[in-house]
Amino acid sequence: MTRTEMLIADIRSQIIGGALSAGERLPSVRGYAAKMQVSPSTVVEAYERLAATGMIRARRGAGFFVTGSHQPPLNLVEKNVDYQRDVDPFWVSRQALDADRDVLKPGCGWLPADWMPVEPLRKAMRQLARSDASLLCDYGTTRGATALRRLLLARFASEGLTTPMEQIMLTGSGTQALDLICRFLLRPGDTVLVDDPCYFNFQALLRAHQVTIVGVPFTPTGPDVAVFESVLSQSRPRLYITNSALHNPTGASLSPQTAWRLLNAAREHDLIIVEDDIFAEFEPELSSRLAIPDGLERVIRMGSFSKTLSASVRCGYIACRPEWIEGLTDLQIATSFGGPSPMTTQLLAAVLSGGSYRKHLDEVVRRLSKARKDAVERLAALGITPWLVPRGGFYLWCRLPAGLDSTEIARRCRLHNVVLAPGNVFSVSQSAGEFLRFNVAHLSDERVYSVLKEVMAACSAGD
Numbered sequence: 001m002t003r004t005e006m007l008i009a010d011i012r013s014q015i016i017g018g019a020l021s022a023g024e025r026l027p028s029v030r031g032y033a034a035k036m037q038v039s040p041s042t043v044v045e046a047y048e049r050l051a052a053t054g055m056i057r058a059r060r061g062a063g064f065f066v067t068g069s070h071q072p073p074l075n076l077v078e079k080n081v082d083y084q085r086d087v088d089p090f091w092v093s094r095q096a097l098d099a100d101r102d103v104l105k106p107g108c109g110w111l112p113a114d115w116m117p118v119e120p121l122r123k124a125m126r127q128l129a130r131s132d133a134s135l136l137c138d139y140g141t142t143r144g145a146t147a148l149r150r151l152l153l154a155r156f157a158s159e160g161l162t163t164p165m166e167q168i169m170l171t172g173s174g175t176q177a178l179d180l181i182c183r184f185l186l187r188p189g190d191t192v193l194v195d196d197p198c199y200f201n202f203q204a205l206l207r208a209h210q211v212t213i214v215g216v217p218f219t220p221t222g223p224d225v226a227v228f229e230s231v232l233s234q235s236r237p238r239l240y241i242t243n244s245a246l247h248n249p250t251g252a253s254l255s256p257q258t259a260w261r262l263l264n265a266a267r268e269h270d271l272i273i274v275e276d277d278i279f280a281e282f283e284p285e286l287s288s289r290l291a292i293p294d295g296l297e298r299v300i301r302m303g304s305f306s307k308t309l310s311a312s313v314r315c316g317y318i319a320c321r322p323e324w325i326e327g328l329t330d331l332q333i334a335t336s337f338g339g340p341s342p343m344t345t346q347l348l349a350a351v352l353s354g355g356s357y358r359k360h361l362d363e364v365v366r367r368l369s370k371a372r373k374d375a376v377e378r379l380a381a382l383g384i385t386p387w388l389v390p391r392g393g394f395y396l397w398c399r400l401p402a403g404l405d406s407t408e409i410a411r412r413c414r415l416h417n418v419v420l421a422p423g424n425v426f427s428v429s430q431s432a433g434e435f436l437r438f439n440v441a442h443l444s445d446e447r448v449y450s451v452l453k454e455v456m457a458a459c460s461a462g463d
Contacts, residue, residue: 092419106439244289
């Protein structure tokens with residue numbers, strides 16, 4: 001414990017034990033400092049932190065007094081409410097996000113903290129602490145920091161997508177970016193096309209917007225184009241949402257031929273495409289994209305930095321037609337009163353422009369390649385096989401042995417502190433019951449395989 005924490009514990013025990021009663025004045029700062037042999041500033045810090053909990057309060061010019069709100073004693077431990085619910089997209093998200101540190105999460109959608117550029121983030125935070133007051137206290141500008149937008153435009157240009165500054169805006173997260181797009185372009189009852197399987201939160205968000213979701217079977221080279229064209233003719237969807245590169249959950253990437261046919265079909269049927277490019281920087285080489293040949297005419301490009309930099313420092317982006325940026329900016333003002341936090345964007349820009357970022361990415365790609373190979377071999381020993389072996393990223397879309405249901409496997413594994421992502425949470429048609437999505441970066445712990453083996457054996461035996 002620090003000295004401040006020791007003082008807090010001492011005062012709290014006196015209040016709870018009755019030595020200090022409601023309304024009683026606490027010892028003076030100087031008197032208590034002398035008694036405890038600490039500096040007055042340490043006592044002030046302890047008193048202020050106790051006041052923040054409501055246990056004591058300050059009276060101007062008179063000192064600090066016990067409030068009497070400590071009965072019963074404060075319980076600052078949040079209870080984990082465990083109740084039965086369907087294994088759906090929200091179940092997977094809650095299990096992964098709310099899990100204790102001892103819970104293994106091979107079904108989650110992010111890298112382990114020790115894979116992230118922690119030291120560059122810390123360095124950038126130290127620099128941020130020395131910034132002027134306006135950066136630390138003001139609202140964000142409506143389209144987000146210019147420095148970070150410039151870095152994104154430079155990355156786009158290196159891929160062959162040249163676009164002016166007025167065609168890009170920053171958002172509070174990648175999820176917020178998609179939410180703004182849906183608010184701007186959709187109305188309840190509209191039809192939206194997604195891959196089957198697709199990222200499960202696409203479905204959760206679209207349901208919140210009260211639209212009709214139609215799935216198109218996904219192949220190793222992209223959506224089934226014949227089905228895609230047929231759905232466009234029959235259902236007249238307003239949007240199509242996809243990952244072109246390192247698709248979630250399958251890990252597949254779009255082929256040039258499929259990309260060309262999708263864009264032609266979109267032009268013919270006046271379809272808008274939302275291309276979530278969040279995994280782009282995990283590719284060893286750039287694969288086909290929809291936004292690049294389209295030039296942001298009917299393709300909206302979006303993404304974020306949560307997979308490569310930090311899920312704690314959240315920021316997303318949207319790149320599209322300039323007139324759509326205008327409307328989306330107004331929506332962001334209405335829902336968030338400005339763009340993302342200036343502190344967030346400054347922090348991200350500092351890390352992205354630093355000399356260590358490219359080395360960090362190269363190291364992550366190398367580690368993922370090894371982890372992927374190891375995971376394929378170890379899962380194969382359990383009879384679990386990949387639908388395909390991706391060229392990059394951290395997902396493996398795997399088929400279970402015949403007769404096993406991934407939802408039941410996931411439910412039972414959670415009882416052993418292992419969080420999995422069963423196939424049907426990704427599938428609009430509910431046709432992926434034999435699949436699990438694994439995150440190879442979270443598959444190094446032997447306990448994952450031992451739990452899987454035990455649970456699969458029990459399910460096979462009908463126990």
